[in-house]
Amino acid sequence: MPRSLSQLIALRQELHRFPELSGEESATAQRISAFFAQMSYTKLIPKLGGTGLAFVWEGEKEGPTTLFRCELDGLPILEKGEVPYRSEMVGKSHVCGHDGHMAILSGLGLYLDQSPPMRGKVVLLFQPAEETGDGARAVLADPRFAEIRPDYAFALHNLPGFPLHQIVAKPGSFAASSVGMSIFLHGRNAHSAHPEAGNSPAQAMAEIIKMLEKLPKDFEDFTLVTVIHAELGQIAFGTTPGEAVVRATMRAFDNAVKARLVAVAEMKSSEIAGKYGLGIEFRYQEDFAASHNHPEGFEILRQVAEDLNLDLKEVAVPFRWSEDFGLFSDYAKSMLFGLGSGLEQPQLHEPNFDFPDQLIPTGISIFFKIIQKLNH
Structure with a gap:
């Protein structure tokens, strides 16, 4: 990795200390911008859909536009964990793991900086307001979204109750x-x-x-x-x-x-x-719209899991929780999947939840392998 994992963990823990609620993520966006400041992306679209950021890498040849999305926002929940980097914002916390998702996409940016796409475009979208369901809608309604309208869109969410590093997915309906x-x-x-x-x-x-x-x-x-x-x-x-x-x-x-x-x-x-x-x-x-996974997106993910020797569990029934990433399926071949964050991990939104940093390199590897299949 071009920059050590320790620096991505430090970024994740800094984001964890300073969570912001949906639609208020200006300081979080600034921290992400600062991390990307030395990277040689082709274009930055700031304030997308409010506080969102889209970093774009363009290849020299024609090809698909592949978008990867993570979330900027935290939750209005008082953190009760005892980690040394616990939230300093009273009544606000990253007990859903969006801090970890941002660290994964930031690490993916480091990979792209060393190995940019040869074909098409790769877009790293840091989306606001996922928790309220407003963020994806605002991004898609922003006139500048036309500049990055993707052919493929991918996102992950860590899932407690599943083995660490296990990919959890299914084609078709995935989340309610x-x-x-x-x-x-x-x-x-x-x-x-x-x-x-x-x-x-x-x-x-x-x-x-x-x-x-x-x-x-x-x-x-x-x-x-x-x-x-x-x-x-x-x-x-x-x-x-x-x-x-x-x-x-x-x-x-x-x-x-x-x-x-x-x-x-x-x-x-x-x-x-x-x-x-x-x-x-x-x-x-x-x-929230239902998250519907395209069969081609699922097949790409299945191949990636095989290439990386990661266990992929295909679930039979969609999850009852909701994710506003579902709206992207109206614009692209989209794929939302889970990444197991541990059998003993507290559930999402519990006040003592903390994203496991071991997942950062796993998430980066999955996303970068997708880029290699579609844009190299």
Whole structure:
């Protein structure tokens, strides 16, 4: 490697100390830019989709554009691990491993600096706001994305619960589509001594929660509804509540199935609100498309695993979590895969999760071997 692994580990641990939330990753982007400052890439597209960065290497011959993506953002979770480089940003942490993913792509940049592509383009994309589902959409909507529109797009995510260095993949649907749904109920306040004078949404709220939790039984395809928050009125013992909200995450392995799930939830919630004479409105956030892997991308990854003598586990069922990389499948032959981060590793988003630095050279080797197959 042209620069020692210790320097990539130092970068990863520095990123770990200073996490930033989705859409706020300016300092993180600056740290990445500083690391790439001495590299001889062809082009840099800054502030892509907000705080994103795209480093481009161009070959001398015609060929495909191959994009590799990692994530810039951390999470609003207080870190409870005891590592010496624990987060210095109170209430923020890299307990999903995006710091490690950035280190892998930074190491890939070092490889490209020594062995640039002969054909086409290679793009290293540091994407903002993956955790909220907004980042990929913002990058794709940026007019400058046309300059790097890829033929192939690859991304990895470390996966606790799988053996260290094991590749976890499947063609077709790989990670679920999901969306956060908020259901607002509008009634009428009254004095709690005279509740009959108002119109409390309490009963409707309870019925909607029960309905949502049972809703997946109406679908043959996989769906999941998780009620994550509910609030009724205010803490005011002299007042009958007039407002309520129920929030739930809706999931499916297929975008169309998720759309039907949401439509049915809206219809049944509206029926319940109508029964009680309540107003109702719906709001949505953190909307993720399903991640769908192209068969050619999967075959390339299979060959790479064989070349590098890495174990590839082809899973039969998609993962229930979501990743906004799924949007890239509308533009390119995309491939999202997992890289095992250890059987005893805390799960993603747990407050004591820490990315294992042993994965950095493995991730770099996988990505660089893909470049050798497509752009050399």
